[in-house]
Amino acid sequence: MSLTRAHAISPFKKKGDIAPPRKKLKVPRLFIFLCLSPWLFGIIFFTAYPMVSSFYQSFTKFNLIxxxxxxxxxxxxRMFFEDDDFWKALKNTIWISAISIPLRICFAIFTAWVLTKPKRGSSIYRTIFFLPSMVPAVAxxxxxxxxxxxxxxxxxxxxEAIGIxxxxxxxxxxAWSKWGLILLGLWGIGDTMIIFLAGLLDVPTSLYEAAELEGASGWQSFRYITLPLMTPVIFFSTVTGVIGSxxxxxxxxxxxxxxxxxxxxMYFYATHIYHSAFKAYEMGYASALAWVLLVITLLCTLVILKTQKRWVHYPNGSLFK
Amino acid sequence: MRKNRMFASIAVIALVASSLVAAATGAQAATRTVTVWSPYSGGNLAMWDAAIKRIETANPGLDIKSVGSIDMAKSLAAINAGNGPDISISNGNGNLGWFCGTGAWQNLNALISGKNGINMSATFNAASVASSISNYKRCALPLYSEVFGFYYNKDLLSKAGFANPPKTTTELLTYSQKLTTFNADGSIKAAGFLPWAGYYGFDMDSMWLGQMFGAKWYGGNSSAFSTDRKWAEAFAWQKDFIAKVYGGGDFAKGSKLLTKFVAGRGGEWSGTDHDFISGRVAMKWDANWMSPMFCTGDDWAMADKCTAKVNFGIAGFPVSPSNISAYGSGVIGQGQMGISKGSKNVKDAWIVMKALATDTKLAVAWDGANGAPSSLLTKEARPANYPAWYQPIYDITEHPRTAYHTVQNTGEHLEESMLQNLMASWQAGDTANIKTALADLAQRVNQIIVRNN
Structure with missing residues (x-):
């Protein structure tokens, strides 16, 4: 079979066509290594080495001097049996995770759903809702x-004006400070909202039309079409939310x-690590705290990954099977 | 003739030998280098470098390398890595435990009592002498001070019928009751005095409260929060004060009203709506360097032209009746310097450090520019002219009971923030039993000390 000009431009245009064999590029290994070297340098010296070093330090008493x-x-x-601040920080962190992650997801879905409604000026509304997430956290x-x-x-x-x-x-x-932080988090929902918006816009309209023909209510359409198709996004947001929180x-x-x-x-786990490292100058203890945090985060992520089969609906199969 | 030739040869040899010795001495002198790292920049660094120049001139052959804009953390990291300076600076006593306790700064006892030593108590004020010791090791020499005293609004006090500032905690309560006013809705309109952690406090309110009652921070190597009853007495007074002055006898009510009042405080650095300027508060603890803020400008150089945004006076802290001998005192902190472990030129580093600590020209320039009184006892270390209203700051500095608390190695003065947290918890009504809480706190501080030593 001879390749036509059209095939040469788009070799996969016709079903059954076979891609022409690629010519093996003769690139010196040294060149490849050189191209990779900035990344390799970064991963070795700025990720791998600090991780190995902090793992070692977690078994030491190290005060910088x-x-x-x-x-x-x-x-x-000490962490588990003597340090009250560890438990306080962990409790506060679990509290904020347990409350903020579901709230953020619900709020993001709702906001994204609302933003699919306007027929005019939708991009303006989307920009307005997204903007707060671009405001620096400190400001x-x-x-x-x-x-x-x-x-x-x-x-x-x-x-007070409305009578409270x-x-x-x-x-x-x-008693209220963490709720203030939750509200602050909801205000900056833009990044999560945009992912849900993309997911919502990806739901085939034919499904809603079919449901409408079957007499499904708005809630039923949401419950049996939107929500199941959103579960991969919810899953993603939950995992990233847990890691972030x-x-x-x-x-x-x-x-x-x-x-x-x-x-x-408002003393959270990361604050405790910072405090131990840069106020108490206990680098060894701070490293131990950081490694425990990694284990806790990994365990939570694993639990979510394990349970996803029960509740995450992948139309084309799961990446995590 | 032969004799002459011999003499000539000897003379030539002697000349060559003496030249060689001189050259060798010169070479040795050129290697006498001392490195000084400081956090200073701009005008402060210029003053510092001028002092260093004076030391170089007075010590021929000594080369002093001054490097500015280096903070404590960088100094510590470099000392740890073995490439630190000979001399470094710590801003504030609280960090002394860290520099001394870890051995980052060397013990100076031998140098102080040595041939070229220094009579500490005859040279520096009492507070500075006590504050250069951590873990029973003297490892620092003091520089300038920051002084915390009692500020009062003369007009408001006069209007309420008080000619002088309160001297005792009992008087302070009476004054505050008279000076505090309430809005129609029951909220506080203007306050007399706030013994409140977090009200413009720089995290030091608890230290000031302790000073008023003469409470000790340590007894030997252990925290005295539990063993010195004055702490419990101080906190009990605070609670009673809040209840009586702001809550009409009800502590919970007073605490809630004060929380809201503190939330509405004016900006600390705004220079216009600070509560003390606006008259929202009549009396407060504060630092000497806040004084210019209460004058026409917040630039220290303008302090002598203080036409006063508020007609204020400065005094020592009011003290508890059992601590009356401490009246006139306050709290004082110092910038300090020490010789790094690993310094290869300790002898010369000591010469430089001693000269810097006792340089009256530097002290005068520094105080004049920054409002930071010297730790030196001599009056020559003060600017020739300073406004009369500033005199109490010097009086507080010299008072024998003025002090910073004794220092142990608790990281970045963790015991201070822990006590401040307890004070805040107590004033909010979240701590029920202060004695148990103080005992618990003492135990935690002791654990830190044991861990760090």
């Missing part, structure tokens, strides 16, 4: 501590500093 001293499992024993947090300020913040003024006599003190009240730091750190959170109601 003196040579690390091998202490075996002491750091881990966003500072703005939130201002608008939620119990004395002069507009939120409490509004709440004693609105919460938000970031200044240990266990590393939750910037917003909490900034808000804590803004309102003097001496009660540690």
């Amino acid at each position: 003196e040579t690390p001293q091998w202490v075996g499992l002491d750091n881990f024993h 966003g947090t500072m703005a939130f501590t201002y608008i939620f300020n119990p004395a002069y913040g507009p939120i409490n003024k509004m709440l 006599k004693e609105p919460p003190f938000w970031f200044m009240d240990p 266990f590393q939750y730091f910037t917003q909490a750190y900034v808000a804590s500093g803004q309102v003097n959170d001496y009660s540690h109601s």
Whole structure:
């Protein structure tokens, strides 16, 4: 079979056509290595070495000045049996993960769904909803501590205006501070929302038309068409959400500093690592904390991966089978 | 003739030999290098370098390399890596435990008591002498100070019938009751005094509260939070104060009102709506370097022209009746310097460090530019002219009971932030039993000390 000109341009145009054999490029191995070397350098010196080093340090007492001293499992024993702040930080982190991940997903789906509705100016609405996620975390947090300020913040003024006599003190009240962070997270939902929006727009309209012909209600269409087809996106958001929430730091750190959170109601796991490393100068202990965080995150991710077969619907099969 | 030739030969040999010795000495002198790392930049670095130049001039053959803009963390990392400077600077006493306790700075006892030593108590004020020791090792020499005292609004006090600032905690309560006013909705309009962690406090409110009651931070190598009853007394007073002044006897009410009041405080650095300037608060703890903020400008050079945004005075902290001898004192902190472990030229480093610590010209320039009184006792270390209203700052500096707390190696002064957290928890009503909480805190501090030593 001789290849026509059209085949040469698009060899797979006709079903059954066979791609012409590729010529083996003769590229020197050294050249390939040189091209890869920036990445290799980065992965070895900025990822692999620090990881191996911190793993070693997690079994040592290391204060930056003196040579690390091998202490075996002491750091881990201290973490689980002596360090109250570890448990406080872990509890706060689990709380924020458990509340914020489902809320963010629900809010993102809802927002994305709303944004599929406008027939005119949809791109403007989408941009407006996406914009907050582009605001730097520090600036966003500072703005939130201002608008939620119990004395002069507009939120409490509004709440008082509608008859709530004693609105919460938000970031200044240990009982409400984490809720302030949750609201801050929901405000910056844009990145998650955009993924759900792409997923929603990808649902074949024929399915909705068929459901409509069968007499399905709006809720039934959502429950039996939209939601199942969104499960891969929900799964993705859950996994990335868990990883992100266990590393939750910037917003909490900034808000804590803004309102003097001496009660540690916004003290999270990543804050504890930072505090141990750069305030207490206990690099060994901080490394141990970081490795425990990795294990916790891995375990949570594995649990989600294991359970996905039960609830994630892949129209074309799962990548994780 | 032969004799003459012999003399000539000897003379030539002697000349050559002396030249060689001189050259060798010169070569040796050229290697006498001392490296000084400081966090200073701009005008401060220029003042610092001028002092270094004076030391070089006074010590021929000594080459001092001054490097600015290097913070504590960088110094520590370099000392650890074995390529640190001979001399480095720590801003604040709290970090002394870290520099001394880890051995990053050398023990100076032998140098201080040596031939070219220094009489510490005759040279520096009492607070500075005490503050250059950590873990019972003296490893630092003091530089300039920051002084924390009691600021009061003269007009407001006068209007309330008080001619002088309160001297005791009892008077402070009475003054505050009279000076505090409430809005129609029950919220606080203006406050007398706030013994409150987190109200413009730089995380030091608990330290100031302890100073008012003469509470000790350590007894030997252990935390005294539990063993020194004055801590419990101080916290009990704080609670009672909040209840009586702000809650009409109800602590929970007072605490809630104060939380909201503190949330509405004016900007600390705004220079216009700071609560002390606006009259929202009549009396407060504060640092000497805040004084220019309360004047016409926030530039220290303008302090002598203080036409006052608020008519204020400065005094020592009010003290508890059982601690009356401490009246007039405050809290004082210092910038300090030490000789790094691994310094190859300790002898010369000591010469440089001693000269820097006792350089009155540097002290005068530094105080004049930054409002940071020297640690030196001599009056020559003060600017020739300074405004009369600033005198109390020097009086506090010199008071024998003025102090920073004794220092142990607790990382970046963790015991301070832990005590501050307890104070905040206590004032919010989240801690029920202060004695148990203080005992728990002492135990945690002791654990840190044991771990770090």
